[in-house]
Amino acid sequence: xxDAYSSLILPDVRLMVAEGDRHGMxxxxxxxxxxxxxxxxxxxxxxxxxxxxxxxxxxxxxxIFEYIALRRQSEMVEKLDKRRLSELLEGMSADDRVDLLxxxxxxxxxxxxxxxxxxxxxxxxxxxxYDEHSAGSIMTTEYASLPARITVSEALHQLRQxxxxxxxxxxxxxxNSARRLEGLISLRELILAKPDAKLSELMQxxxxxxxxxxxxxxxxxxxARYNFIAMPIVDNNDCLVGIVTHDDAMxxxxxxxxxxxxxxxxxxxxxxxxxxxxxxxxxxxxGIWLLLLSIVALMTAGVAHHYEQATKPxxxxxxxxxxxxxxxxxxxxxxxxxxxxxxxxxxSSTLFIRMFALQPTDAAVAxxxxxxxxxxxxxxxxxxxxxxxxxxxxxxxVIQFWFNLGMDRSFVVSLTVFLIVIxxxxxxxxxxxxxRRAGMDPAIMxxxxxxxxxxxxxVVIFYEVALFLL
Amino acid sequence: xxDAYSSLILPDVRLMVAEGDRHGMxxxxxxxxxxxxxxxxxxxxxxxxxxxxxxxxxxxxxxIFEYIALRRQSEMVEKLDKRRLSELLEGMSADDRVDLLxxxxxxxxxxxxxxxxxxxxxxxxxxxxYDEHSAGSIMTTEYASLPARITVSEALHQLRQxxxxxxxxxxxxxxNSARRLEGLISLRELILAKPDAKLSELMQxxxxxxxxxxxxxxxxxxxARYNFIAMPIVDNNDCLVGIVTHDDAMxxxxxxxxxxxxxxxxxxxxxxxxxxxxxxxxxxxxGIWLLLLSIVALMTAGVAHHYEQATKPxxxxxxxxxxxxxxxxxxxxxxxxxxxxxxxxxxSSTLFIRMFALQPTDAAVAxxxxxxxxxxxxxxxxxxxxxxxxxxxxxxxVIQFWFNLGMDRSFVVSLTVFLIVIxxxxxxxxxxxxxRRAGMDPAIMxxxxxxxxxxxxxVVIFYEVALFLL
Numbered sequence: 010x011x012d013a014y015s016s017l018i019l020p021d022v023r024l025m026v027a028e029g030d031r032h033g034m035x036x037x038x039x040x041x042x043x044x045x046x047x048x049x050x051x052x053x054x055x056x057x058x059x060x061x062x063x064x065x066x067x068x069x070x071x072x073i074f075e076y077i078a079l080r081r082q083s084e085m086v087e088k089l090d091k092r093r094l095s096e097l098l099e100g101m102s103a104d105d106r107v108d109l110l111x112x113x114x115x116x117x118x119x120x121x122x123x124x125x126x127x128x129x130x131x132x133x134x135x136x137x138x139y140d141e142h143s144a145g146s147i148m149t150t151e152y153a154s155l156p157a158r159i160t161v162s163e164a165l166h167q168l169r170q171x172x173x174x175x176x177x178x179x180x181x182x183x184x185n186s187a188r189r190l191e192g193l194i195s196l197r198e199l200i201l202a203k204p205d206a207k208l209s210e211l212m213q214x215x216x217x218x219x220x221x222x223x224x225x226x227x228x229x230x231x232x233a234r235y236n237f238i239a240m241p242i243v244d245n246n247d248c249l250v251g252i253v254t255h256d257d258a259m260x261x262x263x264x265x266x267x268x269x270x271x272x273x274x275x276x277x278x279x280x281x282x283x284x285x286x287x288x289x290x291x292x293x294x295x296g297i298w299l300l301l302l303s304i305v306a307l308m309t310a311g312v313a314h315h316y317e318q319a320t321k322p323x324x325x326x327x328x329x330x331x332x333x334x335x336x337x338x339x340x341x342x343x344x345x346x347x348x349x350x351x352x353x354x355x356x357s358s359t360l361f362i363r364m365f366a367l368q369p370t371d372a373a374v375a376x377x378x379x380x381x382x383x384x385x386x387x388x389x390x391x392x393x394x395x396x397x398x399x400x401x402x403x404x405x406x407v408i409q410f411w412f413n414l415g416m417d418r419s420f421v422v423s424l425t426v427f428l429i430v431i432x433x434x435x436x437x438x439x440x441x442x443x444x445r446r447a448g449m450d451p452a453i454m455x456x457x458x459x460x461x462x463x464x465x466x467x468v469v470i471f472y473e474v475a476l477f478l479l
Numbered sequence: 480x481x482d483a484y485s486s487l488i489l490p491d492v493r494l495m496v497a498e499g500d501r502h503g504m505x506x507x508x509x510x511x512x513x514x515x516x517x518x519x520x521x522x523x524x525x526x527x528x529x530x531x532x533x534x535x536x537x538x539x540x541x542x543i544f545e546y547i548a549l550r551r552q553s554e555m556v557e558k559l560d561k562r563r564l565s566e567l568l569e570g571m572s573a574d575d576r577v578d579l580l581x582x583x584x585x586x587x588x589x590x591x592x593x594x595x596x597x598x599x600x601x602x603x604x605x606x607x608x609y610d611e612h613s614a615g616s617i618m619t620t621e622y623a624s625l626p627a628r629i630t631v632s633e634a635l636h637q638l639r640q641x642x643x644x645x646x647x648x649x650x651x652x653x654x655n656s657a658r659r660l661e662g663l664i665s666l667r668e669l670i671l672a673k674p675d676a677k678l679s680e681l682m683q684x685x686x687x688x689x690x691x692x693x694x695x696x697x698x699x700x701x702x703a704r705y706n707f708i709a710m711p712i713v714d715n716n717d718c719l720v721g722i723v724t725h726d727d728a729m730x731x732x733x734x735x736x737x738x739x740x741x742x743x744x745x746x747x748x749x750x751x752x753x754x755x756x757x758x759x760x761x762x763x764x765x766g767i768w769l770l771l772l773s774i775v776a777l778m779t780a781g782v783a784h785h786y787e788q789a790t791k792p793x794x795x796x797x798x799x800x801x802x803x804x805x806x807x808x809x810x811x812x813x814x815x816x817x818x819x820x821x822x823x824x825x826x827s828s829t830l831f832i833r834m835f836a837l838q839p840t841d842a843a844v845a846x847x848x849x850x851x852x853x854x855x856x857x858x859x860x861x862x863x864x865x866x867x868x869x870x871x872x873x874x875x876x877v878i879q880f881w882f883n884l885g886m887d888r889s890f891v892v893s894l895t896v897f898l899i900v901i902x903x904x905x906x907x908x909x910x911x912x913x914x915r916r917a918g919m920d921p922a923i924m925x926x927x928x929x930x931x932x933x934x935x936x937x938v939v940i941f942y943e944v945a946l947f948l949l
Contacts, residue, residue, distance in 0.1 A: 042687055044705045169671055178667055179649050179708075196666060197648055201639055217512055230837065233733065235514045236726035238649075238708065255725045256706035259732065263703065266736035268922070269836060273743050273829065275927035298925065305931035309938055313809075316942040339783075340810035344934055347814060352927050359743065366739060367700065452738070455768065456926075457745035457822050461775035464814055468779055472786040 019052055026057045031064055038065035038073060047076030055085045071100035080281040083112040095124035102176055103129075104149040104257060107136040144228045145221040147261055148242045148251030153178045157191055157209040161202045168196075176254050180239050183212050188248040190218055190241055218243050221250055226265055229258040267363055274359025274456060275302065275352050282367070283360045284385065288392070295356050296396055299349070303400055306348040307407050310341045314412060317341075338414070338479075339471050342404075342422045346467045349400055350429035351460030357389055357437030358459050362451045365441060382442055389438045390431070397430030421478050425471045432470070433463045489522055496527045501534055508535035508543060517546030525555045541570035550751040553582040565594035572646055573599075574619040574727060577606040614698045615691040617731055618712045618721030623648045625678060627661055632674040638666075646724050650709050653682050658718040660688055660711055688713050691720055696735055699728045737833055744829025744926060745772065745822050752837070753830045754855060762865055765826050769819070773870050776818040777877050780811045784882060787811075808884070808949075809941050812874075812892045816937045819870055820899035821930030827859055827907030828929050832921045835911060852912055859908045860901070867900030891948050895941045902940070903933045 025033040038046055038061065050058045050073070062070045074082065074097060086094055086109070098106050098121065110118050110133060122130050132150050139145025153175040155164050164181070172178050181199065183192035192212030202211050218241045219228050232240040232253060239252040268278040277294040279286045286294075317337075401423035408419040437459055441451035495503040508516055508531065520528045520543070532540045544552065544567060556564055556579070568576050568591065580588050580603060592600050602620050609615025623645040625634050634651070642648050651669065653662035662682030672681050688711045689698050702710040702723060709722040738748040747764040749756045756764075787807075871893035878889040907929055911921035 040685070042685065042705065045687075165670060172667060172671055196670070197642060200635060200666070200670070201642055215510065215512065217515075226836070233726070233729045234518075235512065238725070255708070255729070256703070259703045259725070259729060262729065262732050262736070265836065266732070266740075269832065270736075270740060270743060272922045272925045273740060273832070275925045298927065302927050302931050305928070305935065309931075309935045312935055312938045313813075313942075316938070320942075320946065340813075343783075343810075344813060344817060344938070347817070348927075348931060348934070355927060362739065362743070366696070366735070452742045455742045455745045457768065457772050457818075457825060458775070461772050461779075461818060464818070465775065465779045465782055468782045468786070468814075472783075472790075476790065 019049060022049060022061070023053070023057070026053075026060050029060075034061045034064040037061065038069055043069070043073045044076045046073045051077060051081050055088065058085060059089070067096065067100055071097060075101060075105050078282070078285070079108055079112065080285050082109050086113070091121060091124060095121055099125055099129055102149055103132055103136060103151050103251075104147065104176075107133060111137060139221065142225050143221065144219055144223050144225055144242050144253060145251070147225050147228070147257050148221070148253045149176045149257070150251045151176045152182060152239070152241075152249070152252040153180070154182045154184045154188075154249065155194075155208060156185070157183045157207070157212065159208055160204065161199055161206050161208070161211070162204040164194075164199060164208055168199075176252065177239055180237075180241075180252070182216075182241055182249055182252075183208055184249050187246075190216055190243055190247060190249045192216060193241070216241060218247075219253075220245070225253075225261055228253050229261045229265075232258045233262070263367065267367070270359055270363045274355045275299070276356050276359060283364050288388065291392055292395055295353075295392065296399060298356070299352055299396055299400060300403070302348055302352050303345065303403060306345040307404070309344045310412070313341055313344075338418050338421065339468075339475060341412075342408070342425075343468065343471065345404065345422070346425050346429055346471055347460075347464045349397075349426045350433035350463040350467050352433075353393060353396065353430045354433030354437035354459045354463050355456040357393075357434045358441055358454070358456055359437075361385075361438060361441040365445050365451045386438055386442070389434055393431045393434035397427040397434075400430060401427040417479060421471075421475050424478075425467070425474050428470050428474070429463065429467045432466055433459075436463055489519060492519060492531070493523070493527070496523075496530050499530075504531045504534040507531065508539055513539070513543045514546045516543045521547060521551050525558065528555060529559070537566065537570055541567060545571060545575050548752070548755070549578055549582065550755050552579050556583070561591060561594060565591055569595055569599055572619055573602055573606060573621050573721075574617065574646075577603060581607060609691065612695050613691065614689055614693050614695055614712050614723060615721070617695050617698070617727050618691070618723045619646045619727075620721045621646045622652060622709070622711075622719070622722040623650070624652045624654045624658075624719065626655070627653045627677070627679040627682065629678055630674065631669055631672045631676050631678070631681070634664075634669060634678055638669075646722065647709055650707075650711075650722070652686075652711055652719055652722075653678055654719050657716075660686055660713055660717060660719045662686060663711070686711060688717075689723075690715070695723075695731055698723050699731045699735075702728045703732070733837065737837070740829055740833045744825045745769070746826050746829060753834050758858065758861065761862055765823075765862065766866055766869060768826070769822055769866055769870060770873070772818055772822050773815065773873060776815040777874070779814045780882070783811055783814075808888050808891065809938075809945060811882075812878070812895075813938065813941065815874065815892070816895050816899055816941055817930075817934045819867075819896045820903035820933040820937050822903075823863060823866060823900045824903030824907035824929045824933050825926040827863075827904045828911055828924070828926055829907075831855075831908060831911040835915050835921045856908055856912070859904055863901045863904035867897040867904075870900060871897040887949060891941075891945050894948075895937070895944050898940050898944070899933065899937045902936055903929075906933055 022037060024030075025037065041049075050061065053061075062073065065073065074085075077085070086097075089097075098110070101109070122133065125133070136145065136148075136150065151174055153168060153171045155167055159167070168178055168181065179196045181194050181196065182190060183194060185191055192208070192214050193216045194208055194212045198211060217231070217235055217237075219231060221242050221244050228240055228242070232255065237255065239254045240258075241249055242251045242253060244250050271278045275295075275298040277297060279290065279294060283291075404426050405419045405423040408414050408422050409416065440454050440459060444451045444454060492507060494500075495507065511519075520531065523531075532543065535543065544555075547555070556567075559567075568580070571579070592603065595603070606615065606618075606620065621644055623638060623641045625637055629637070638648055638651065649666045651664050651666065652660060653664060655661055662678070662684050663686045664678055664682045668681060687701065687705055687707075689701060691712050691714050698710055698712070702725065707725065709724045710728075711719055712721045712723060714720050741748045745765075745768040747767060749760065749764060753761075874896050875889045875893040878884055878892055879886065910924050910929060914921045914924060
């Protein structure tokens with residue numbers, strides 16, 4: 010719904026910027042949900058985005074900015090002047106701010122910190138110090154907390170003061186003067202309670218909590234298990250240092266699922282969404298696995314070669330028996346060809362299936378996905394050509410100099426590998442796209458099935474190339 | 480933390496039940512968080528669970544019961560008498576109740592419904608009618624709603640009345656007399672507002688909403704994008720019919736990620752957690768894919784066979800050239816052997832990696848995971864023996880009667896397939912367990928790498944079996 014909407018409104022927004030329509034830009038920021046505005050702004054150039062956001066008041070500007078994807082955020086602040094940037098950072102919530110800062114060059118951060126208020130600066134330094142996969146890295150320090158001794162009506166009064174600086178006020182943590190976590194009361198319980206009741210009588214005492222150095226995945230699992238809106242995070246002295254909220258937990262679940270899916274498909278996890286990742290990074294994250302898997306497949310060929318030499322009468326070298334000329338070569342290297350095609354295909358289908366899983370289906374239905382599809386398919390083919398070429402070179406060198414099978418046969422194998430990588434990638438790309446266009450779940454075509462189909466094609470290509478060239 | 484805790488407290492709980500310690504059982508239900516109680520109860524037999532829950536008052540009993548895994552819930556109610564069951568169902572929240580009912584036999588549900596209050600009965604019938612993957616299937620009908628014309632203080636008063644029957648009161652939906660969704664106000668905004676302000680002045684009017692027949696995955700993606708606690712669900716007339724809450728959305732994200740991971744690993748999605756799924760179901764969900772993939776691999780062998788016959792001088796049958804005896808056979812069926820071992824291994828590693836991803840790591844560290852590990856490895860080996868045996872029979876039949884290669888060679892291939900399926904499964908099972916015990920992420924060992932390693936072993940086994948038997 011919203012994606013189709015974005016593409017409809019985009020030309021109008023561009024026009025507003027071009028014409029410098031102050032009123033229009035201000036209204037645009039105000040009327041729509043900040044997440045929808047952010048979604049539309051992601052389609053524009055940084056200078057256009059700032060031209061628009063300058064017409065929103067700071068609070069709203071920050072809110073919209075926080076909904077923009079992290080990678081886009083860091084592009085946007087690259088050329089922003091220090092004063093406007095520090096203003097923005099001060100307004101941001103503690104966790105989003107640290108995520109952005111941790112992506113900025115060290116020098117720039119050190120340059121900026123003096124411009125930020127002391128309290129926030131200390132907060133930033135502490136949050137930046139937590140390990141990337143710890144609870145500390147995903148928590149926010151902006152939570153609502155109250156002492157146990159006050160009454161419900163006093164609590165509601167204090168809460169109204171804390172509300173602007175709290176990520177959530179639906180869970181209120183009860184801490185003593187040393188900030189040790191003593192209890193929890195929900196806003197629901199608070200408004201249902203008698204105004205003169207003491208919090209100490211109402212609060213739950215045995216509060217589920219997690220330590221700041223625990224794995225963020227565990228924090229998220231526990232939050233999900235207890236259906237919490239937020240999980241309190243304590244340090245080693247049981248003092249409250251932050252909370253992990255349900256929305257950040259949801260992001261972590263999605264990120265971890267993506268990481269696991271990538272690993273399962275033989276792709277090193279990417280930091281950003283696949284469609285936002287630059288080509289060289291993709292080549293590296295995929296190439297490193299294809300290379301490793303090719304080396305193992307070459308070892309498989311080596312093992313078969315060894316058995317052949319040991320068992321053949323007269324110790325004939327593989328591929329030398331006249332009538333076995335083609336088949337002996339194919340025999341040794343068919344596992345290599347299949348692994349190359351299958352793995353390249355698995356990588357593509359994994360990337361596309363996961364990308365689609367994180368997108369609403371209506372993007373495809375509304376037709377806004379078509380242009381993107383064509384660009385992505387072309388990029389996949391470029392990736393396939395590079396990776397296929399690299400693997401072909403490796404295979405050629407190994408077969409020529411290690412297996413010692415001669416130029417012509419080495420060339421046959423490399424050419425086959427190159428072609429099957431292109432073909433595997435095409436299959437792994439096109440099948441999920443077609444399934445999605447047909448309104449089906451792209452994931453129903455499992456990677457092993459794509460690999461199995463590519464296997465048959467591998468045999469055909471290998472024979473055809475060998476028969477043609479040898 | 481909590482898992483280790485559960486295993487410590489379990490013997491005491493069993494003792495309480497055996498001794499009929501009423502006070503102890505009642506305290507046990509009261510003192511701990513309902514999710515922790517549920518977690519411990521899952522280790523007990525249904526009659527023990529009821530013995531304990533009978534000592535908790537109905538409200539608490541329902542709350543604890545709702546935290547028990549769905550599969551376990553349906554086991555538990557199997558022998559429960561109608562009166563106690565209907566009491567339980569009446570108390571449950573609308574969405575959890577329907578999930579449970581949809582797992583019960585049709586006759587039993589029809590038998591029960593007359594015992595349930597009219598309003599709830601209609602609600603159940605409506606919720607049961609939604610498609611399994613629609614927004615309707617995951618929404619609850621228990622939300623807080625108010626008219627636009629009342630003041631903040633009136634709203635807070637009415638909200639206190641609605642609170643016990645609402646899943647969340649943090650988002651309050653503003654509806655007109657026809658229940659059309661007109662606005663949204665959060666409890667946070669409500670308590671910050673002046674008591675005599677009208678809701679119509681305060682509410683957000685452009686409320687993001689989704690339709691009841693939209694895909695549940697899309698609903699969850701949108702909820703995550705807007706960082707909502709709940710997403711309102713409307714019918715075709717834009718009337719509010721339910722809400723999807725953040726905790727149910729989280730469950731859907733995890734379920735969908737598991738489904739996709741399974742498909743990627745060539746396993747048909749399971750309804751329950753892997754460790755709770757009975758053996759015959761696992762055999763079927765894995766077997767169906769292994770069978771399909773084996774048929775494709777046999778087709779690959781068929782293609783190679785065809786080329787061999789077409790290109791060999793004199794059209795000699797594969798495996799007939801004296802010095803090619805072993806290698807020709809191996810050549811034709813190495814793709815089959817590799818596919819069988821690699822796919823069986825991928826299935827095991829996929830199931831184990833996903834199972835571990837959904838468990839807290841401390842279960843392994845605290846040692847409670849060890850017994851479970853041994854049981855699961857033994858079950859995997861039983862699965863491998865069954866699946867390997869079935870594939871071996873299929874391969875034997877096809878090679879014997881379609882390729883016509885003779886009993887001895889058909890047997891060599893089948894035996895190799897059987898052994899490599901066992902070996903692949905073992906590798907796919909043991910590697911994730913070892914990585915987890917070592918405190919590493921089990922997912923870093925990608926499926927393609929496990930498959931590649933199994934490939935080498937496949938070649939070795941194939942040669943050794945062939946040399947030994949032929």
